[in-house]
Amino acid sequence: MDSRRQEHLWKPETxxxxxxxxxxxxxxxxxxxxxxxxRSGRVHPATAERVRSAVQALGYTPHLAARRLMQQRTNAIGLISAEIGGPYYAALLRGIEEVTARERCALLILSISSLNYEDMDxxxxxxxxxTDGLLIFTNSLPDDIVTRLHLRGHPMVMLHRTPPSGVAIPHIHVANQSGAYAxxxxxxxxxxRRRIVLLRGPDGNEDAFERxxxxxxxxFDCGVEVAPELLVQGDFSEEVAQASITELLRRGVVFDAIFAxxxxSAYGAVAALRAAGRRLPEDxxxxxxxxxxxxxxxxxxxxTVAAPIQAIGRLATELLLDQIQQGTPERLEERKLVLETQLVVRRSCGCTASSSE
Amino acid sequence: MDSRRQEHLWKPETxxxxxxxxxxxxxxxxxxxxxxxxRSGRVHPATAERVRSAVQALGYTPHLAARRLMQQRTNAIGLISAEIGGPYYAALLRGIEEVTARERCALLILSISSLNYEDMDxxxxxxxxxTDGLLIFTNSLPDDIVTRLHLRGHPMVMLHRTPPSGVAIPHIHVANQSGAYAxxxxxxxxxxRRRIVLLRGPDGNEDAFERxxxxxxxxFDCGVEVAPELLVQGDFSEEVAQASITELLRRGVVFDAIFAxxxxSAYGAVAALRAAGRRLPEDxxxxxxxxxxxxxxxxxxxxTVAAPIQAIGRLATELLLDQIQQGTPERLEERKLVLETQLVVRRSCGCTASSSE
DNA sequence: CCGATAGGTGTAAGCGCTTACATTTTCCAT
DNA sequence: ATGGAAAATGTAAGCGCTTACACCTATCGG
Structure with a gap:
């Protein structure tokens, strides 16, 4: 046994x-x-020094789970989210971290890939x-879990999702309808353009619905009828959109514009169109x-319609931190925030050069 | 008090x-x-049912911190990482989640933005x-913390980083040098091309160094001398690269190619070049x-040189899970994996159409 | 010289959970 | 019936930490 330990460099004895x-x-x-x-309570400097060197020597680190059992604060907030990794996500995260860095609290992220959580209890x-509070940015987290957490008094903020009815959790949205309208x-x-394809978002998604x-x-306001065959699935996904548009092309459906x-999904559409030799934005x-x-x-x-993604992250985090620090604010149930969106005109719609880029 | 509770819908009494x-x-x-x-030990079905309905009625959820204090398993692994959000990250995550989903374990991500952790103790x-184990994908986590975790027997795998000397942690890299060479x-x-700018990665980054x-x-193998003014900072960042190339252009430095x-950083270079009216890839x-x-x-x-990003994530996670399940494997200290890279030829180097796209 | 005061430290009671072990109940072979 | 194994449940000892409280020393004004 002892000789073995020599063989290896440093097999930790745990x-x-x-x-x-x-x-x-x-x-x-x-x-x-x-x-x-x-650093709580008074300790003689000499004693403190002795303790500190013992800590050093032993490589001691407090066990956070045990500590958490006694204290109330974690100094960390959690973000529960699906679809980590997308470009949207990056901007959101930047907004969140802007605040966590400033407030010196850690950010823990839980990625719920639908597979991952759904069935395991x-x-x-x-x-x-x-965590001291949670940012909820997914539809995969069932309502009843959200409700339970809320009942237990765990601070939360929801992003792009309306809380279960009767549950007063602040939530942040963007002006989807007016953005899409513009x-x-x-x-x-x-x-x-008169035949505009709609690359729809996922079913059941609030943003998708409003857009x-x-x-x-x-x-309607333009007095233009919508042909039902122009409404196809995009699912907020490059692949799905590409397939949908390709299929439309194959079926010979006529259209002169796409609203993704x-x-x-717009990227997917571009790929499909280009593969078919259609000119953008002329055709x-x-x-x-x-x-x-x-x-x-x-x-x-x-x-595209610019959503203030980073601002959403920032705002959500600030809202959460407020809740954590000051307890549940008054009239919280009215805390529905809707951030404005803005149409950013570039080339793909057919407009010529703009100031941007 | 009681009347107030009526006013609001459901102010949770925590x-x-x-x-x-x-x-x-x-x-x-x-x-x-x-x-x-x-589900451990035998319980009379009737009793179990009674318990279950009590759980239901009370909305009880076990306190994981307390549980963790007794049990050894968490069924979750952690990913410590900087620079969440980049496109590289998305692919990596896909690889990781592929495995965590299959193995039914949760993934917790800690984002260490340099600001965030450095100074707070x-x-x-x-x-x-x-967590039951950790994936380390950042240079910001100091060596001594890694060492300590390892001494305490916490399973780990490091990505794109060599563990501190004497510490036997499996680590995964890509064949940087041969990729860059190709x-x-x-x-x-x-x-x-004879005057090839190098958009260097961040100082101290192992990948950057090897590339x-x-x-x-x-x-050297081509017998071409490298002009020192061609080595500029890219920092794995679009902005930095763009600035560097713009500066090069301003100073009138001559070059006919860039290796980012x-x-x-290649994107940044493209932006700078295009703004200056240079043709890609001709000029x-x-x-x-x-x-x-x-x-x-x-x-x-x-x-570009393709790194098997997703495979890295997959492999790293599998390695970690192995460690967790089977304890420290034999001869672990030799577990240095290097995944091959491959040059993917498209248009930006001056080659004409290829099979891809 | 004494009680008050304050700094420094130890004691021990938990936090919410799991689990080895003890105890009680059930049930079947005899 | 009845002894005893098997099943069901309870008891209590922690896991590693924090903190109210008690205790002990100096220190100091009166």
Missing amino acids: VRSTISDVARRAGVSTATVSRVMN MALPLGEHN AVSHLLVAHE EQGYHRAH ADDE VAIVGFDDVPLSRHLTPALT | VRSTISDVARRAGVSTATVSRVMN MALPLGEHN AVSHLLVAHE EQGYHRAH ADDE VAIVGFDDVPLSRHLTPALT
Whole structure:
């Protein structure tokens, strides 16, 4: 056994030292060690020094789970989210981290890929036990879990999602309908397109629903009828959108513009169109939604509805931190924030050079 | 007080019920409740049912921190990372989640924006207390913390980073040098470029260092001298790269190609070149590194060294899970994996159409 | 010289949970 | 019936930490 240990460099003997190890080594009680670790209560400088060197020697780190059991604060907030990785996500995160960095609190992210959580009944790995509050940015987290967390008094903010009815959680949205309205109107009025494909977002998604409403309202206000075959699935996904548009092309459906419910699906549309040899924006004008950073670099540069993504992240985090620090504010149930969107005109809609880029 | 409660819909009274609340309500001991919750030990079906309905009624959820104190498993792994949000990151995550989904374990991500952690001495919010193992993908996490975690026997895998010396942690890399060598050789040999700018990665970054070596070795093997003014900072950042190239242009430095240490900096270079009216790839050929999904869509499509990003994520996670399940494998210290890279030739280097796209 | 005061430290009671072990109940072979 | 194995449940000892409280020393004004 001992000879084996020589063979390898440093097979760790898994020595996780506890507070009492430190106490013993420093010749004090655990209480004193704790006081030194937390800078709470008064400790004689000499003693403190002895403790500190014992900590050093033993490589001691407090066990956060145990600590959490006693204290109330974690100094961390959690973000529960699906679809980590997309470009939208990057901007959101930037907004969130802007605040967490300033407020010196850690950000823990739980990625719920639908597969991952749905069927396993294990407890949520992010919650009261390791965060002081939660940012919810997914539809995959069932309403009843949200409700339960809220009932237990865990601070939360929801992004792009309305809380279950009767549950007073602040939530942040963007002006989807007016944004879509502006985009589609632009296509209808400025470019006189009449057969505009809608690349719909996922079913059941609030944003998708509202954007679709904007699409219809714009048509209605212009007195243009919407042909049902123009409404196809985009699912906020490049692949799905590409397939949908390809299929439309194959079936010989005529259209002169596309309104994509998000930029990703716009990319898919561009790929499909290009593969079919259609000219952009002459043959088909295209407008997206979100204005993720890339869209500017696309060729042609994508006209799209800018959502203040980073601001959403910032705001949500600030709202959450407020809740954590000041407890539940008054009239919280009215805290529905809707951030304005803005049409960013670039080339893909058929407009010529603009100031941007 | 009571009248106030009527005013609002449901201001939660913060009732977080514990296991003993459930036990009391079901008329059993906490042990029995625990057994029901964990499906461990035998419990009379009728009792179990009573417990379950008490759980339901109270909206009870076990406190994971307390549970963690007793059990050893969390069923979650952690990913500690900087620069969440980049396109590289998305692919990596896909690889990781592929495995976590399959193995039914949760993924907790800790984003260390340099600001965030550096100066605050608070304990790492991800560690033995809430994960069974850690994926380390950042240079910002100091060596001594890594070492300590390892000494405490916490399973880890490091990505794109060599563990501190003497510490036997498996680590995964890509063949940076040979990849860079292939890319630069292609520029030198196939396209006869002679003044190739190097957009260097961040100082101290291992990948950056090795790619730079590949750049030099390719020049050496071709008998081409490297002009020092061609080595400029790219920092794996679009902005920095754009600034560097713009500056080069301003100073009138002559060059006919660029090797960017990663795709992001290649984008910056493209922007700078285009703003200056240079033609791509005729005036300046450009090659990147990583092959993030976007690079194919760039105009001109970016020639780049493909790193098997998703595979890295998958492999790393599998390695970690192995460690967790089987304990420290034999001869672990030799676990250095290097995944091959491959030059993907598209348009930006000056080659004409290829099979891809 | 004494009680008051304050700094420094230890004691021990939990936080919410799991689990080895003890105890009681059930039920079947005899 | 009845002894005893098997099933069901309870008891209580922690996991590693924090913190109210008690205790002990100096220190100091009166």
